[in-house]
């Protein structure tokens with residue numbers, strides 16, 4: 001059965017153009033630095049984000065983890081937003097792999113307050129760990145794909161530089177942020193020392209993310225990737241899809257944002273479903289369905305009968321994510337199904 005899959009933009013499969021490029025990819029052993037297609041992707045990514053170098057990694061998680069490993073030393077402290085992916089969904093990796101602790105800050109719908117960041121930086125004191133990294137997330141997943149404005153990123157970056165602390169941006173969906181802000185992605189990337197972005201989400205590549213930064217940073221991160229078993233051989237097959245992702249799929253994300261908006265405006269009118277339209281800025285719609293009396297799990301089971309997939313747990317928070325394979329018609333079908341389910345309650 002062909003489902004309408006709104007669980008995540010990670011479910012996207014390669015486009016026909018990507019499959020063609022993968023089939024024809026020129027490959028070599030990337031551990032020896034001899035895969036020409038990986039080289040091309042990494043050079044393209046560095047250039048697009050205005051950084052010196054880039055590293056293809058197997059996933060966004062691996063990209064974030066090797067970045068934290070490269071920026072920090074065991075026993076230090078990193079500043080994060082309390083619901084960021086790095087501490088919510090990366091299996092405790094920063095403790096296990098980097099040996100760092102976190103100072104998790106509250107935010108306003110995923111956007112940190114620069115003053116809070118500055119106040120969280122540890123002063124020199126024999127009792128205190130050193131603050132060695134500030135991590136941002138743009139767009140912010142759990143806040144609903146919200147975008148941190150450039151001015152805020154700039155302010156945080158300036159604070160970080162005044163304290164000689166690097167900034168890492170979890171930019172899994174940075175191209176969604178750039179689309180929403182109507183800026184070139186390098187306008188965002190310039191306010192971070194390292195950026196991780198995903199090829200495998202809204203950009204539809206089958207696998208992979210990319211970390212960008214200085215030559216020195218990427219050289220160190222490449223070694224940590226190898227340590228984690230991320231040294232890849234003929235990875236040009238992956239990189240070929242990533243090149244199509246960067247050349248083509250970065251340009252159509254507004255469609256996903258429009259579909260998310262259309263979905264949110266429809267959901268808002270369904271009794272028992274609450275959402276904050278202000279947070280619907282990109283391709284994610286976060287809802288609270290407690291007013292329906294259903295848990296997310298119960299709604300997901302009912303929607304599956306209509307051929308629609310969402311992630312739902314035992315609580316009332318339900319996330320809908322649009323992507324290349326979700327059409328406006330799919331959104332209409334989803335709204336129709338949820339209205340029917342709500343009426344039967």
Ligand SMILES: Cc1ncc(COP(=O)(O)O)c(CN[C@H](C(=O)O)[C@H](C)O)c1O
Nearest residue numbers: 008010059060061062085089141170172
């Ligand atoms: C902001 C951000 N940073 C990093 C990652 C990790 O990427 P992968 O390790 O899944 O490639 C994700 C994936 N997010 C996935 C999703 O949204 O379905 C799940 C939650 O891991 C992310 O949303």
